[in-house]
Structure formats: structure tokens, C-alpha cells
Amino acid sequence: xxxxxxxxxxxxxxxxxxxxxxxxxxxxxxxxxxxxxxxxxxxxxxxxxxxxxxxxxxxxxxxxxxxxxxxxxxxxxxxxxxxxxxxxxxxxxxxxxxxxxxxxxxxxxxxxxxxxxxxxxxxxxxxxxxxxxxxxxxxxxxxxxxxxxxxxxxxxxxxxxxxxxxxxxxxxxxxxxxxxxxxxxxxxxxxxxxxxxxxxxxxxxxxxxxxxxxxxxxxxxxxxxxxxxxxxxxxxxxxxxxxxxxxxxxxxxxxxxxxxxxxxxxxxxxxxxxxxxxxxxxxxxxxxxxxxxxxxxxxxxxxxxxxxxxxxxxxx
Amino acid sequence: xxxxxxxxxxxxxxxxxxxxxxxxxxxxxxxxxxxxxxxxxxxxxxxxxxxxxxxxxxxxxxxxxxxxxxxxxxxxxxxxxxxxxxxxxxxxxxxxxxxxxxxxxxxxxxxxxxxxxxxxxxxxxxxxxxxxxxxxxxxxxxxxxxxxxxxxxxxxxxxxxxxxxxxxxxxxxxxxxxxxxxxxxxxxxxxxxxxxxxxxxxxxxxxxxxxxxxxxxxxxxxxxxxxxxxxxxxxxxxxxxxxxxxxxxxxxxxxxxxxxxxxxxxxxxxxxxxxxxxxxxxxxxxxxxxxxxxxxxxxxxxxxxxxxxxxxxxxx
Numbered sequence: 116x117x118x119x120x121x122x123x124x125x126x127x128x129x130x131x132x133x134x135x136x137x138x139x140x141x142x143x144x145x146x147x148x149x150x151x152x153x154x155x156x157x158x159x160x161x162x163x164x165x166x167x168x169x170x171x172x173x174x175x176x177x178x179x180x181x182x183x184x185x186x187x188x189x190x191x192x193x194x195x196x197x198x199x200x201x202x203x204x205x206x207x208x209x210x211x212x213x214x215x216x217x218x219x220x221x222x223x224x225x226x227x228x229x230x231x232x233x234x235x236x237x238x239x240x241x242x243x244x245x246x247x248x249x250x251x252x253x254x255x256x257x258x259x260x261x262x263x264x265x266x267x268x269x270x271x272x273x274x275x276x277x278x279x280x281x282x283x284x285x286x287x288x289x290x291x292x293x294x295x296x297x298x299x300x301x302x303x304x305x306x307x308x309x310x311x312x313x314x315x316x317x318x319x320x321x322x323x324x325x326x327x328x329x330x331x332x333x334x335x336x337x338x339x340x341x342x343x344x345x346x347x348x349x350x351x352x353x354x355x356x357x358x359x360x361x362x363x364x365x366x367x368x369x370x371x372x373x374x375x376x377x378x379x380x381x382x383x384x385x386x387x388x389x390x391x392x393x394x395x396x397x398x399x400x401x402x403x404x405x406x407x408x409x410x411x412x413x414x415x416x417x418x419x420x421x422x423x424x425x426x427x428x429x430x431x
Numbered sequence: 432x433x434x435x436x437x438x439x440x441x442x443x444x445x446x447x448x449x450x451x452x453x454x455x456x457x458x459x460x461x462x463x464x465x466x467x468x469x470x471x472x473x474x475x476x477x478x479x480x481x482x483x484x485x486x487x488x489x490x491x492x493x494x495x496x497x498x499x500x501x502x503x504x505x506x507x508x509x510x511x512x513x514x515x516x517x518x519x520x521x522x523x524x525x526x527x528x529x530x531x532x533x534x535x536x537x538x539x540x541x542x543x544x545x546x547x548x549x550x551x552x553x554x555x556x557x558x559x560x561x562x563x564x565x566x567x568x569x570x571x572x573x574x575x576x577x578x579x580x581x582x583x584x585x586x587x588x589x590x591x592x593x594x595x596x597x598x599x600x601x602x603x604x605x606x607x608x609x610x611x612x613x614x615x616x617x618x619x620x621x622x623x624x625x626x627x628x629x630x631x632x633x634x635x636x637x638x639x640x641x642x643x644x645x646x647x648x649x650x651x652x653x654x655x656x657x658x659x660x661x662x663x664x665x666x667x668x669x670x671x672x673x674x675x676x677x678x679x680x681x682x683x684x685x686x687x688x689x690x691x692x693x694x695x696x697x698x699x700x701x702x703x704x705x706x707x708x709x710x711x712x713x714x715x716x717x718x719x720x721x722x723x724x725x726x727x728x729x730x731x732x733x734x735x736x737x738x739x740x741x742x743x744x745x746x747x
Contacts, residue, residue: 239645259643288642298640302633306647308697309625311704312683316676317618318707322740324614325714326604327575329555331622332711334650339708343701354695360632361688365681367628372677379670381624385659388627391634392655395648398641424638 121145124279125178125208126186127197128152129160129167131241132213133188134250136283137165142252143282146181150174151247152189159247175204184275186236187212187220190348194220198227209272211236211279215299216353217292221265234276235263235292238285239303245342256284259426264289264417270409278430286400287427289417300356305364307338307346308357314339400426407431437461440595441494441524442502443513444468445476445483447557448529449504450566452599453481458568459598462497466490467563468505475563491520500591502552503528503536506664510536514543525588527552527595531615532669533608537581550592551579551608554601555619561658572600575742580605580733586725593724594746602716603743605733616672621680623654623662624673630655716742723747 124140126133126149133149137160140147148166151157160167168174178185185208187197194214201210210233214220217235224233240258260280262273277287290298314336317324338346350357371384403425406416440456442449442465449465453476456463464482467473476483484490494501501524503513510530517526526549530536533551540549556574576596578589593603606614630652633640654662666673687700719741722732 239643241646258645261643288639290639290643294639295643298636298643301636301640302644302648305632306629306651308684308687308700309629309651310647311697311700311707312680312687313622313625314704314707314711315683315700316621316680316707318710319679320614320617321738322714323604323606323610323738324617325711326716326737326740326742327555327577327606327611327614328618328711329574330557331626331654332618334653335622335625336704336708336711337650338647339704340712341705343698343705346701346705347697350697350701351691351695354691358688358692361684361691363635364628364632365684365688367631368624368677368681368684371624371628372674372681375667375670375677376674379667381627381663381666382659384624384627384631385662385666388630388652388655389657389659389662391627391630391632392652394634395630395641395644395652396656398638400642421642422637422639424642426642 122275123147123181123183124186125149125174125183126188127171127174128188129156129247129250130188131245131249132238132254133186134160134247135252135254136186136188136213137167138250138252139255139283140279141165145279145282148174148177156247171200172204175200178208179205182208184209184211184272184279187214190214190345191216191219191352192348195223198223198229202227202229208232209234209275211272211276213238215303215349217261217263217295219352221263221292230267231269232272234268234272235265235295236276236280237261237295237299238280245345253284255280258285259288260285261290261295262287263292264414264421265291266414268414270413273408274430277427281428281430289403289421289427291418294418294422296353296356300353300360304350304353304357305360307341307350308361310336310339311346398424400424403427404431438591439463439497439499440502441465441490441499442504443487443490444504445472445563445566446504447561447565448554448570449502450476450563451568451570452502452504452529453483454566454568455571455599456595457481461595461598464490464493472563487516488520491516494524495521498524500525500527500595503530506530506661507532507535507668508664511539514539514545518543518545524548525550525591527588527592529554531619531665533577533579533611535668537579537608546583547585548588550584550588551581551611552592552596553577553611553615554596561661569600571596574601575604576601577606577611578603579608580730580737581607582730584730586729589724590746593743597744597746605719605737605743607734610734610738612669612672616669616676620666620669620673621676623657623666624677626652626655627662714740716740719743720747
């Protein structure tokens with residue numbers, strides 16, 4: 116799909132997202148190698164035929180020599196250590212990440228002096244499973260892959276990152292870090308928080324309530340099955356945006372409770388919620404065209420298009 | 432599946448649940464006829480080969496003559512009108528319902544002097560669709576069907592109702608009205624309320640947020656796609672139990688918000704939510720045996736077994 120020759124990709128972390136990226140990029144024709152902290156995880160990936168080691172320095176030396184695109188695919192708490200190693204061993208490589216929050220990664224990248232080569236990324240894909248055993252190459256097919264267009268982003272690494280996302284079967288939504296973090300607080304982190312609260316409430320009803328539970332409870336609590344450490348690593352780094360959305364949602368729920376108590380009606384909440392779900396179901400993604408990375412104003416043009424629901428399905 | 436000869440069934444209301452019951456009971460070998468308020472809905476069902484009319488009095492006369500089991504399958508706001516008609520035209524028929532709340536139906540049944548023939552029912556099945564066009568006979572396959580064991584319930588109608596549920600492919604969980612209503616507030620009505628609130632929050636993020644939304648938002652808002660009138664008819668009659676659960680959930684979410692603000696941690700919520708989802712996933716339904724309807728203490732024995740996660744898969 117990308118017009119460029121496929122330059123190599125080096126993935127740091129082979130959990131669900133990173134490991135699936137190793138598989139997907141390999142399937143798309145990239146030369147791919149990867150690092151995983153645990154030797155057990157690396158060995159499992161090698162057993163499936165992929166080049167994965169637990170030698171971080173060696174992995175990064177190879178990336179530096181080959182000019183590989185480095186993809187950070189570890190949870191937020193481990194990002195700093197990866198950036199330190201990259202600054203030491205592969206500081207000139209184009210760099211992206213697949214971490215679920217973008218502001219804190221961008222700040223850490225700037226602290227490590229790597230901003231000139233960095234383009235943030237976040238594939239909106241996942242399951243409640245984790246680890247190499249859960250990986251599969253189709254994870255990104257038909258998904259949305261947020262790609263950073265923050266001030267100072269350079270066209271060359273941007274094309275590498277967007278090209279990789281497209282080659283893995285995703286569409287690219289251009290977004291700046293702050294906008295991304297506010298949006299995912301609403302549509303990814305709040306769902307986690309509400310799912311956990313619903314699971315708590317259901318379990319408090321004991322065997323009878325859990326025995327009566329059907330589709331609405333099953334679907335509403337699905338992501339509460341995700342490993343707690345992973346949920347925390349996804350949500351807590353986005354605390355600022357999440358707190359704002361949580362406050363809004365507490366206000367919405369409190370108003371609904373008060374209305375139900377006062378006059379037995381949930382009308383306002385239910386009408387607004389139905390409208391919101393309709394907005395989601397009928398949202399039309401439109402194709403961004405006519406913006407060439409590197410041209411005057413390209414970052415602002417892409418940001419604006421992303422905010423209005425646009426996406427790229429091929430490299431401009 | 433039932434040892435008895437299959438006595439006829441008369442369904443009042445041919446929306447998603449009632450209409451699917453017409454299909455399922457017919458497929459299970461019952462003689463079934465039904466009433467639907469709208470002639471258009473009745474005509475659609477007749478076009479599919481079922482005996483459905485918009486003549487309520489005629490439908491009930493036929494039920495009285497045949498000793499049919501009458502199933503009330505209208506939303507709670509329309510239950511009173513059905514009971515008035517039944518009290519006038521078929522007061523001796525065994526009677527059940529598939530309404531999503533049980534206390535208010537039981538109270539209305541008692542007001543109409545029909546309690547001796549009544550056994551509450553609630554199949555825990557549904558989709559976000561509604562109306563005859565959405566009906567299908569497999570809706571109840573593998574579902575849980577709550578069947579009332581309230582004080583004063585008689586064995587004969589109980590066997591008719593439980594037998595119908597089993598013949599439609601469900602398992603039977605015996606439960607009294609108050610326990611049922613508290614349980615479904617947790618696992619059915621709270622999921623609706625949280626889904627609506629999540630949809631509101633997502634839509635407030637505009638095209639960017641909705642464009643980035645993936646599985647957690649899609650699943651978490653699914654039931655917000657249900658018609659608002661239907662959601663209100665399901666949740667509002669259970670206001671008392673729902674208010675209690677909403678208060679609990681607001682407390683849980685407020686504590687999570689405060690913890691996130693104070694020390695950046697969602698640990699308590701996420702651990703408890705994960706435990707709750709695990710309880711749900713690992714809950715083992717066990718087979719209730721050795722209780723014969725009509726024997727001394729049968730209602731208490733079935734209620735106790737239901738509370739402890741038991742279910743019937745055949746008529747005792």
C-alpha cells in the first residue's frame with residue numbers, strides 16, 4: 116500500500132499490541148525485529164518464528180544501523196526507561212509508540228531530546244486478553260490508528276508511521292496529543308471506569324443477580340475482565356482528562372438519580388443517551404485528501420480534518 | 432420436554448418478547464394465539480402464519496373457553512388495562528407475564544383479584560430491537576427465565592409457566608418479586624443507565640471522539656440504542672430498587688474519582704471491578720432437584736435455591 120520501499124520496523128514490547136504489530140507488519144512485508152523484557156515472552160515469540168530477544172541494547176543497535184522505525188509498545192510506566200535506552204543507542208531513528216495516552220509520552224520524548232524524530236501513535240484496538248499468546252495479525256484490520264500531528268512534527272517520520280498503520284489495515288486519524296487524550300478519556304477510559312463500577316454492583320447482588328445477568332451486563336462489564344494492572348496503566352496516566360470526564364458523568368448520573376427520585380422519570384438521560392448512541396452509529400468517516408505532509412500548514416490542516424471526523428486510507 | 436399434554440397459550444402483545452414467545456411456543460408444539468394492540472403488528476404476524484388479532488375481547492374469550500395460559504407481554508404502563516380485561520373475560524385462566532419488573536405487576540394482579548392463578552415470569556433475553564419484525568423463536572434458547580415463587584403461588588399454574596419456559600429452551604430460576612427487582616436493578620437496569628451516560632459523554636466529544644471509539648465504547652453503549660420509551664418502561668417501574676443501586680454506584684464512582692484526584696490511583700475500583708467480573712465469569716449454575724411443587728415448603732425451598740444460584744432445567 117505504501118509507495119516507499121518498506122523500511123524495517125523495531126518493536127519494543129511484544130504484549131497484545133506490540134506482539135500483534137510484529138505479526139501484522141511481518142505479514143505486510145516489513146522486516147521486523149523486537150525486544151521483550153521477559154525472556155519467556157521473547158522465547159514464545161521466537162517459537163512462532165519471529166525475531167524477538169530480551170536484549171534491549173542489541174535490539175536498538177540493530178535499529179540504529181538499519182534506520183528502523185522504532186515502535187514503543189510498553190505500558191506508560193515503562194516508557195521512560197525505553198526512551199533513555201533509545202536516546203543512548205538509537206537517537207536518530209524515527210520513533211513512534213502505541214501507548215494509550217499521548218500527552219505524557221510526548222512530554223517524556225521531549226525531555227529525552229527525541230522530539231524531532233517522534234510521531235505519536237495509538238491504534239484503537241485491543242481485547243481483554245494480554246501477552247504474546249493473545250496476539251494476532253488481524254488486530255488492526257479496520258481499526259482507527261491515531262497518528263500525531265503535534266507542532267514540530269516532521270513529514271518524513273510521519274509518513275513512516277502513517278504508512279505502517281495503513282499497511283496493518285487501519286485508517287489513520289490525525290490528532291494532536293491533548294485532543295487525543297480528551298477524546299480517549301471519553302470513549303476508552305470512561306468505559307473502563309463504568310464497566311468496573313457495574314461489575315462491582317452486579318457482584319454485590321450475589322449468585323441470584325449474577326445468575327440472572329444477561330447481555331446488557333455481559334457487554335457492559337466485558338472490559339472489566341482486563342488485567343487490573345493493564346487497566347490502571349491505560350487510565351491513570353490520563354488522569355487529568357479522565358477526571359474532567361468523570362466529573363461530567365457524575366453530574367449526568369446524579370441528575371438522572373434526582374429526576375428518578377423526584378418524578379419517577381429517566382426521560383432526560385434516556386433521550387440524550389439514545390441521541391448519543393445514534394450519533395455514534397450514524398457517524399460517517401470521510402476521506403481526507405489534498406494535504407501533503409511537509410507542505411505549508413499541513414499539520415494544522417490534518418488536525419482540523421481529524422477533529423471533523425476525517426481519516427486517511429492512503430498516504431497522501 | 433414437559434410430561435403434561437401441552438395446553439394452549441394465549442399471548443397478549445407481540446413485540447420482541449411476546450412475538451418471539453408466539454414463535455418459540457409454536458415451535459415447541461403448543462397451540463398459540465395472540466393479541467396485539469396495533470392491527471398493523473397483528474397483520475404482520477398473521478402474514479407470517481400466526482394467529483394474531485387486534486381483538487382483545489375475542490382473544491380472551493377463546494382463552495377462557497380453552498383454559499389457555501395467558502401471558503401478558505406488554506410494557507408495564509399497559510399491564511393494568513390487560514388485567515382489567517382478563518378480570519372481565521378470562522378470570523379463571525392461569526396467568527403469567529414477561530414484564531421486566533415483578534413487584535408492581537404482582538401488586539396490580541392482586542388488585543384485580545387474579546393472584547390465585549398468577550405466577551410472575553421474566554425471561555432474561557432481549558436485543559436492542561423491538562416489534563414483530565425483530566422476533567425470532569430462538570430468543571429464549573439458553574436464557575434464564577425467572578419464575579415467581581411468591582407467597583400464595585399455586586402449584587398448578589406454576590408448572591404451566593415453568594414448563595413453557597423450559598420448552599422454549601430456557602432454564603428456570605425461582606425468585607420472589609422483591610428479590611427479582613433488586614437483582615435486575617443491578618444487572619439489567621443499571622447497565623441501561625450507565626450505557627446512556629456513556630453515550631452522552633462520548634457524543635459530547637464530537638466527531639473526533641466518536642471516530643476514535645472502538646470496542647469498549649461500542650459494547651458499553653449498545654443498549655443505549657434501545658428505543659427510549661422501551662428503556663423507560665423497563666427501568667422506571669423499578670425506581671425504588673434502581674435508586675438504591677444508583678446511590679451505591681454514585682458512591683463507588685465518587686470514591687474512584689476522589690482517589691484518582693488525590694493520588695492518581697484507580698486501584699480500589701479496578702481491583703474490585705475485576706473481582707466482580709471474575710465472579711460473574713466463574714459463577715456456576717447448579718441444578719435444583721428434590722423439590723416438588725405443592726409439597727410442604729416448596730415455595731421457600733425454591734426461593735432459597737434460586738438465591739444460591741440454583742436453576743431448574745426440567746420440571747420437578
